[in-house]
Amino acid sequence: MAEAKDKDKKEAEIDTIWSRRDFFSLAGWGSFMAALGLSSLYFARLLFPRVLFEPSPIFKAGYPSDYTVGAVSTKYIKDQRVWIVRDEEGIYVIFGLCTHLGCTPRWLNTERKYKCPCHGSGFTQDGINFEGPAPRPLERLKISLAPDGQIIVDKSKKFLYEKGQWGQPGSKLLV
Ligand code: FES
Structure with a gap:
């Protein structure tokens, strides 16, 4: 047991x-x-x-002959936020960013000005602020020619009017 x-x-x-x-x-x-x-x-x-x-800041914008003297091209405002302007001297690129609080102005062709829809700032065709609260002109962007003859815009390089940079090389394409 x-x-x-x-x-x-x-x-x-x-x-x-x-x-x-x-x-x-x-x-x-x-x-x-x-x-x-x-x-x-x-x-x-x-x-x-x-x-x-991030998308590249550099893009091709066609040939100089695509732009008419005296005209503001709105072709790239939607995709690249820039206007391309041709005057008697050459071609320059304006960044579509209002210098007040950063809205995108609209080009009003009949009034020949960029008008900001947010607070009413107005800019002349070459980008100078003349009405509304924007404290300074629109910025310009670097423009050059590629070996194939097309325009190259570099949005990473800016030229500011108030710093006397609009006359610097790259701020305008003399064509
Ligand atoms: S953001 Fe353009 S006027 Fe204020």
Whole structure:
């Protein structure tokens, strides 16, 4: 009888030991799988770096012969936010950003002026502010000719009237 009790006790101890082993084995696998999942996520994240793809500030704007003397071209205002103007001397590019608070003015051909819809600033055809709250003229952008004869506009280089930059090389294409 005592022998049978000892045997039962030993079997119970063995069961306890195995159930503990099962638990630690499961916990180990769980941790391993979690670590594997996290490292896979991290690896996948490396494949898609957080890079901001901005459009190039440089674009081609056709040939000088596409522009008429005395006219303001609105062809690129929607896509590039610029007007291209040709006068008797050459061609220049005006950035369509109001110098008050940054709205996009509209070219009013009959009134020969850019008019800002936000607070009413007005600018002459060459970009000088003459009415409304805008504190300074519109900015001009760099213009040059590509080897193929097309106009290149570089929106990363600006020319400011108030700093005397409108006469600098690159502010106007003499054609
Ligand atoms: S943003 Fe153009 S007048 Fe205010």
